[in-house]
Amino acid sequence: AQTVTQSQPEMSVQEAETVTLSCTYDTSESNYYLFWYKQPPSRQMILVIRQEAYKQQNATENRFSVNFQKAAKSFSLKISDSQLGDTAMYFCAFMKGLVIQGAQKLVFGQGTRLTINP
């Protein structure tokens, strides 16, 4: 079974700083997807960024980028020029890449509560 571990329960930085959230995972699969989701106080789950394991290049989405180390099974999220609106819970998630009968099950980490201070 796959597991996802986020070792930082809480983090806090000043506005405009750069912050990195850590995530490690354990799997014997060679083909899979990794995700970072943001959950603001509104409770809505918002997809921040996606990485396909077969792609060497790290994914980026504006101020959000990942450092994907496949051999180390590490998938960290870097937020540059942090903004007050980035304050939220952040979840790392894993999904197998081989989709059998359409099953697309996500396995989530425990989450990191990120606070951006003015």
Add this chain to the structure above:
Amino acid sequence: NAGVTQTPKFQVLKTGQSMTLQCAQDMNHEYMSWYRQDPGMGLRLIHYSVGAGITDQGEVPNGYNVSRSTTEDFPLRLLSAAPSQTSVYFCASSRRDEQYFGPGTRLTVT
């Protein structure tokens, strides 16, 4: 396009009561799923469906039933609520690798 909708947003039940959490999507997605979110534990998969008439168990299925009679709807039934089912429940639908989540239902069982 409403995306994924869930009702109700909040619910309080007494131990032993039953209820159904509703979930609907208008994106014609084949895959739908239910997760529960507990403090310090992230989201865990309860049940999922790969299409109308097909459902299967996830990681924490005990105490919950599902059915999928249409592509659009995927209700979650609590047959006899227990305090351990106090949680926030999310429904999701997906096309390939991207899942779309509903706004969640906060359920309290007293």
